[in-house]
Amino acid sequence: MATMRDVAERAGVSIATVSFVVNGTKRVTDATRARVEDAMRELGFRRNPVGAALANGRTRIIALLFPTLERTLSHTAVAFFTSAARRARERGYDLILWPIGSDIEHIDVLARGGLVDGVILMEVKLDDPRVAALAVNHVPFAMIGRTADPSGVPYVDIDMATSAREAYERLAALGHRDIAYVYSEGVQYDHGADARSRQAYREAAAAHGRPATLIPCAEHPTAGRELGERFAAEHPDATAVILLNEHAAPGLLAGLAQAGVRVPQDLSVLSLGSSAYMASMTDPPLSYLRTPGPELGELGFDAVLQRLTAPDEAPMQALLPCEYVPGDTMAAPRG
Amino acid sequence: MATMRDVAERAGVSIATVSFVVNGTKRVTDATRARVEDAMRELGFRRNPVGAALANGRTRIIALLFPTLERTLSHTAVAFFTSAARRARERGYDLILWPIGSDIEHIDVLARGGLVDGVILMEVKLDDPRVAALAVNHVPFAMIGRTADPSGVPYVDIDMATSAREAYERLAALGHRDIAYVYSEGVQYDHGADARSRQAYREAAAAHGRPATLIPCAEHPTAGRELGERFAAEHPDATAVILLNEHAAPGLLAGLAQAGVRVPQDLSVLSLGSSAYMASMTDPPLSYLRTPGPELGELGFDAVLQRLTAPDEAPMQALLPCEYVPGDTMAAPRG
């Protein structure tokens, strides 16, 4: 483990000069640079990022916080991470996934200690204690999602209210009058996306003078299957379902088929916030409102990066729509 | 951002004493400890892990390397990570997911620089350059998976050869004679688990005096669906399929149904290396050989930890079997 001192000695220069060469941070004559580079190669030198971090307070590492231990990481959620990681790489940063939940103590040891330059929060709640903790400690961060009042805080989020309304209106336009809503059981009530779309569903139903039918379902295909099998018995009037639980989707359709409910002839299903991958997991393939996962991942990274490079600019605040992708699970209600 | 120096001043002690209190690393009188703890509380002190890491060479962070940018992170793969993270937490460590592939340069900057204490490799190839790079640099690591010759290197792996053989034998015992094998297209040919099970399939077929039928399929439900739809036409003799591509499974069954192939009456399907979650995504639910994901995640962490705490002990080398879980996709061949 050669250090800069070793390289400096071998090259006959000061360690400052080695640092300049390594980081390209100051002009160095070609001859000197060549000597230093030879020495580095001969010794197999690699800069120790911990030393660098302590000296200049930067690691070029951004952490994405996702509570994997509390919430299942869906394929769609993985897309956020992957696209953010790709963008980070393009910008010369590293993105890591840190599986911590709301353990604030833990969070700011990591973040404020300088191990990472910034943080991206996922699974943001309406009232999220992590936001205050990070802000107080001056840790640069951005949210993918947003709190109830995100003023002044950088975020990129899905416009769930609009999307939920769109889902309702699309089904209503086909002639559906009894539209139920299946959500993820076990998701905290104040989970941002969940709460907002539930609320929008309620309002849309009210606007149409219809009751709201909220049906919980665990985030697992087996739970979906069970729901599908008993659905017709429990909700005989419903002709359409808005689904905000992609883990349950394949099971739900299988269970419905099992119980003799034909999709879409007897029941339309519209998945709210899904991806091509998950939508094509079901039979028939789902009609869905596509989560702009890759876009949000990239923007999320850009949003933290902006905090680092241009802290005086107004924070990025972006709300992206879901895009409707037709599948084979929507039709007009029967006669 | 109060430092230890600040705390020491306020408490009227030396920073050494503060360090002893923070880390519980030396006996301190109750009175002194109380003064230090008060000062820490008043100043909102948190130990800076970068300073600590530079001084003692440890961060209590382990990185799991998974090439998310090159390979889709399946739900089953996420289970490895989650269980390793949970175990890490139990042991007072943090586990992070670092999405880097075979970029060796990158790897040892991170690992050897002391940012992390150790590394867990996933997606190990038969001849994997990362192994040599880490070994040369004395980075403690363990593999989940293994190279062609893993002697002396710590690993935990699935016994894919035995599992693939078991898959074949189970189908053969039901009376199947034409058993095809569907693998993940795009997975490098020397991916350990993939190569080993493919080879075992070939050998099992040969032992039964039957030809080997290897069918590639991309890791996506849509690819599975297309394969399902054309399967009967292209492989009219096959009465059973061993599947090592869980992304394609739901689509494959949907495509088969679409083409009028009944599972399991016309075709048996046995998924090799899957989880309850993925198996219940399909209709009907898959029969499968269960990947011991949670077990491997935990053991993988233990294997690196052992390198840190007992470097002189023989490295852990464990091979875990898959367990057969009956579903609804296996039956005797018709006629």
Added chain:
DNA sequence: CTGAAAGCGCTTACAG
């Protein structure tokens, strides 16, 4: 039981 001091591997004004 507690403290003074060296050191971990870098970066970065400040001189020259």
Added chain:
DNA sequence: CTGAAAGCGCTTACAG
């Protein structure tokens, strides 16, 4: 263009 030196925030023998 290059170097000497202070400093980033800790830990840890070594004394006392």
